[in-house]
Amino acid sequence: MKCALEYAFNATSHILKQVGQGFGQNGQPSQINALILQIWSIRFQLMMSLKMHNQLVEEMLAFDELDAPDLYFQYKDPNKLGSMIPFAMRLIHAEILRFTPFPWKAIARIKKLEGDVERIIYDMKVPGHIDDWKKRLDTVKTLHSNVLYNIGEYEKSMDVMENIRRSSENEEKAELSRAMLRMAIFAGDERAATKYLDESAKFPCDRLLLHKCYRTMFHGAYPHAQAYNAMAILHLYTGNVRQAIGTLAERLEIICTPMQTNLKTLSELGLPVKYDEILKAIKAQAT
Numbered sequence: 701m702k703c704a705l706e707y708a709f710n711a712t713s714h715i716l717k718q719v720g721q722g723f724g725q726n727g728q729p730s731q732i733n734a735l736i737l738q739i740w741s742i743r744f745q746l747m748m749s750l751k752m753h754n755q756l757v758e759e760m761l762a763f764d765e766l767d768a769p770d771l772y773f774q775y776k777d778p779n780k781l782g783s784m785i786p787f788a789m790r791l792i793h794a795e796i797l798r799f800t801p802f803p804w805k806a807i808a809r810i811k812k813l814e815g816d817v818e819r820i821i822y823d824m825k826v827p828g829h830i831d832d833w834k835k836r837l838d839t840v841k842t843l844h845s846n847v848l849y850n851i852g853e854y855e856k857s858m859d860v861m862e863n864i865r866r867s868s869e870n871e872e873k874a875e876l877s878r879a880m881l882r883m884a885i886f887a888g889d890e891r892a893a894t895k896y897l898d899e900s901a902k903f904p905c906d907r908l909l910l911h912k913c914y915r916t917m918f919h920g921a922y923p924h925a926q927a928y929n930a931m932a933i934l935h936l937y938t939g940n941v942r943q944a945i946g947t948l949a950e951r952l953e954i955i956c957t958p959m960q961t962n963l964k965t966l967s968e969l970g971l972p973v974k975y976d977e978i979l980k981a982i983k984a985q986a987t
Contacts, residue, residue: 705749712743723759732770734784741789748792753799760796787836794840795847803851810847814840838864854887874903 716722716739720730740763747756763771766785773780794813797806817837824830841864848857858880865876877899884892 702750705746709743709746709750709752712739712746715739716743732784734773737771737784737789738786741786741792744789744792748795753796756792757796757800760793763793766790766793791839791843795843798847798851803847806847806851807844810840810844814844838868849883854883854889858883858892870903874900877903 713722716736719736721732721736721740744756744760747753747759763785766783766789769775771784773782773784790813794809795806797803797809814837817833817840821830821833821837824833841860845857845860845864848854848860861876861880861883865873865880868876877896881893881896881900884890884896
């Protein structure tokens with residue numbers, strides 16, 4: 701799959717070079733049009749998939765805020781109005797800043813894009829087009845949640861996703877409930893995981909058994925992992941930090957991500973036990 705994406709990416713380089721654009725083409729005579737912008741959009745999507753984030757940030761700089769005069773249809777044809785920028789390119793333009801030293805700037809761009817889409821919906825008169833733009837608005841909101849989650853703002857991410865979920869129809873609401881269930885489990889939020897497991901159970905799903913397994917996975921591969929985790933917490937609350945670490949470390953074969961987080965926190969309290977060494981042991985157990 702990666703090989704195919706790389707071939708496609710190389711193809712965009714070749715196409716853009718033919719029209720005097722792309723890497724190493726500064727100063728070459730060139731004109732922008734809707735078709736070329738579609739090629740750029742495809743290129744940027746491929747770069748996201750290939751995780752070529754640094755190069756993507758650099759190439760996107762040439763488009764600044766996507767508002768240059770020659771990026772509008774009316775620049776060449778006064779009778780045709782609107783931006784030539786594909787919506788997928790706008791999404792990437794908004795998200796890409798999370799791969800820079802200033803990831804919060806991505807949130808500002810996403811909020812601006814969200815506001816722009818809302819204004820378009822408000823001013824639009826054609827019902828069919830309104831539905832399409834509402835879907836785009838949901839996409840932007842989902843992107844907002846995703847970026848918040850990836851920069852470590854779990855609670856804000858869940859708040860945004862919950863707002864989307866509340867206004868969704870049954871099938872979409874079910875999918876969002878399952879997505880939020882996975883997010884909660886990955887973040888170690890047992891209360892939210894339980895809530896969205898119950899929400900998921902309200903909708904028919906052949907995979908519901910899989911989601912029920914998530915609750916067990918939250919505490920480790922085996923049910924008694926929860927008991928070890930609770931015991932470690934009790935040791936910590938009674939001031940026995942070494943015993944808390946020992947309780948978790950002695951059962952490495954059942955340790956899971958939330959328990960690893962607890963173990964890391966305990967190990968960072970200045971004790972001689974090194975978390976990296978324990979983590980290596982965990983990985984060795986897994987292999």
